[in-house]
Amino acid sequence: MYDITIDLYRDWIQTVREVFRGSGHPLPEELGDDDIAKAYYMQTLAEDDAVLQSAANEQRLFTMQQTILDNMDAVIVPDIRKRTGYEGSVFRFKWVYQGGEHIVEELSQYRIPLGEG
Numbered sequence: 509m510y511d512i513t514i515d516l517y518r519d520w521i522q523t524v525r526e527v528f529r530g531s532g533h534p535l536p537e538e539l540g541d542d543d544i545a546k547a548y549y550m551q552t553l554a555e556d557d558a559v560l561q562s563a564a565n566e567q568r569l570f571t572m573q574q575t576i577l578d579n580m581d582a583v584i585v586p587d588i589r590k591r592t593g594y595e596g597s598v599f600r601f602k603w604v605y606q607g608g609e610h611i612v613e614e615l616s617q618y619r620i621p622l623g624e625g
Contacts, residue, residue, distance in 0.1 A: 509597065512601070513600045513601065519603035548562070599615065599616075608621060608623065
């Protein structure tokens, strides 16, 4: 019924790569997701805590993603249509950080603010 693209964790990992690149300390291209997440959290946490926080963040993003998918018909699509007028059946959700965390549906510009996290 819908063509949905969503990988919130991948979006977050790509953003972390960009942050490191922009700081002048790019991460090695071959670094895996777990190591990227750990490197991010090790900026402010000890290694053991960084590992725990990165796992919690991964789970948080997967839970949000599943919540969106589970509620597409009943909540998300009707709200997108009401708020934006978008009538398409293709949806591209992205995690972004723009003055806070958001999930944006790129084709309709529908935005879900996530608050602090």
